[in-house]
Amino acid sequence: MMQRQRESSLIFILMVVIALFFLLPFLWVLLTSLKPEAEVFSRNFLPTTLQFDNYLQLFHKIPFLLFLRNSVFITVISVIGVTLSSSLVGYAFGCMNWRGRNSLFYFVIATMMLPMQVTMIPVFVIFKEIGWLNSFKPLTVPMFLGGGAFNIFLMRQFFMTVPGSLLDAARIDGCSELAIYWKIVLPLAKPALATVAILTFMFTWNDFLGPLIYLSDKAKGTLALGLGQLAGQQQPEWAVLMAASVLMMLPVIVIFFLFQKYFIQGFTMSGIKE
Amino acid sequence: MKTSRKNTLWGYLFASPWIVGFLIFGLYPIFASFYYSLCQYDVLRIPQFVGLRNYRELLFQDHYFYSAVWNTLFYTFIRSPLVIIGSLALALIVSRAARGVKFFRTIYFIPSIISGVILSVLWLWLLNPQYGLINSALQFFGLQGPLWLIDPSWSKPAIILMNIWSLGGGRMLVFLAAIQNVPTHYYEAVEMDGGGWWAKFTNVTLPFISPVLFLWFILEVIFSLQVFVEAYVMTKGGPLNSTLFYNLYLYNKAFDDFDMGYASALAWLLFILAGVITFVQFRLSKRWVYYSGGAEK
Secondary structure: OHHHHHHHHHHHHHHHHHHHHHHHHHHHHHHHHHOOHHHHOOOOOOOOOOOOHHHHHHHHHOOHHHHHHHHHHHHHHHHHHHHHHHHHHHHHHHHOOOOOHHHHHHHHHHHHHOOHHHHHHHHHHHHHHOOOOOOOHHHHHHHHOOOOHHHHHHHHHHHOOOOHHHHHHHHHOOOOHHHHHHHHHHHHOHHHHHHHHHHHHHHHHHOOHHHHHHOOOHHHOOHHHHHHHHHOOOOOOHHHHHHHHHHHHHHHHHHHHHOHHHHHHHHHHHOOOO | OOOOHHHHHHHHHHHHHHHHHHHHHHHHHHHHHHHHHOEEOOOOOOOEEOOOHHHHHHHHOOHHHHHHHHHHHHHHHHHHHHHHHHHHHHHHHHOOOOOOHHHHHHHHHHHHHOOHHHHHHHHHHHOOOOOOHHHHHHHHOOOOOOOHHHOOOOHHHHHHHHHHHHHHHHHHHHHHHHHHOOOOHHHHHHHHOOOOHHHHHHHHHHHHHHHHHHHHHHHHHHHHHOOOHHHHHHOOOOOOOOOOOHHHHHHHHHHHOOOHHHHHHHHHHHHHHHHHHHHHHHHHHHHHOOOOOOOOO
16 A cells, blocks of 8 residues: 555656656746846846846837738638538538549548658649749638548548438438538537647648748748748847747647647547647 | 439539649649659759659769758657657556546647747757756756757757657657557456556557557658758758758758759659658568457447
8 A cells, every 4th residue: 555655656756747848848938038138048047027028029020910910811711721621522421422432532541641742842833833922822722622631531530420310301301412511510510620620720820831932022921931030040039039939829829728629639630730 | 322323423522622622732743743853844944854864863973862861761760769659658657547647648738739830949949058948957967968959969869859849748648548448357357467567568558559559650750751840940951961851951952942853853752762661660560560350449
């Protein structure tokens, strides 16, 4: 009994130490962002005075509000596009019966193996040829075309759990497929929609390579690009840089705590965060 | 329900966004990319066919190519097992019924919501040799920390350390779900034989979760081979090309030099490399992955 107890307190201490490993970096970054310039280069963990100068400076260093607006625009459009189109395609695979359905579904899954490096260059050339470089279109329009194999898979898995008898009853009542999708299945699918929306939000908000390739015009930049720029300076101003990081992390953290369940569902199912 | 012609029409109609997207952004680019890889192509002029020249140059003349391959393989083969073993250990710790264990699960998961540029910028500061948190913490214990991203022999380990921090909690939840699916009566059987937790782990947990571990070894390798943003933001490939990872080199060739033919050849070689590694993993899996057949969901 004694040994049991000692063992469990040892494990508790171990869990606390690991928690420090995961949490201290956040605290350190937050404190750096609140430190006066001079104190950044001291090893004191706590600042002598808390001040928000670095956050104000940020607005002079980069066009923060413009970048924010661009990021929000691209993210919102992408989330709408992906949830709409992946649920539509997912409905075809999960709720309808048609010839070739299963083979096409396996094919969709197989395309997940296709590395994006192989398609990246021709896709860039396509957008260049149709004059979409330096616009948000390359980052948003494709989102309406299926929303990615993984999201279709996720939607389809959820739709499979909708009772077929419910759908058939609606069909006998003369509902069109579109009406069934919109009025019956989508309202039932809120958890799946939330999961897909959160994964898409995370991906788009953090996306770096896409904007880097397609948005060379400074005024079109996103927060992710702006942060990368700020970090790439010869002598980075750490306090300002950390203030920028804190602001960019904020929506992610807020959404995490609001929708923890869907967040975790999305992660355990995908692990796709890179 | 029968599959009438009308149903089939509706089915394809609903699936059509994906089909259109795949034709434009998947199928056509595969062929175009392969063709470009056989061409000299700078985007401004039309591609000029040069046969296997790009591949020959890559394999026989380009020492940056071999640095990029070496860096990427080093990164992949060190990072993947560390992330998997680390997050499996975490999962084992938080799978025990203990006080506050749910709270700790949430804490461990939080870094997993940070990725890409934010992650890189945070760690650029954390890894600062003089004033960063990591070396300050090491000094607290009387240790002299390395120069991390400035030292060619520590730059890759630094990026791996960062990824363990940011991936551990997410993978932990995956393995935790797998561990919780193991039927408990198997543990009781080991207990009756007088086995401790190590015996339970090696004889029950490990075999039962081996299919999940295998899947994540495959995914982890594929993700690791893709490393790009970290190197682009934190090191630009330096110092001394020690973090010139494959995709960074590919990006430089494509979008700095606009040598699209060469970059396309690079992309195909990476595809082949990833395919070979995955194939080898499948062959090796027969020796260690256990499918309980039916007992698993």
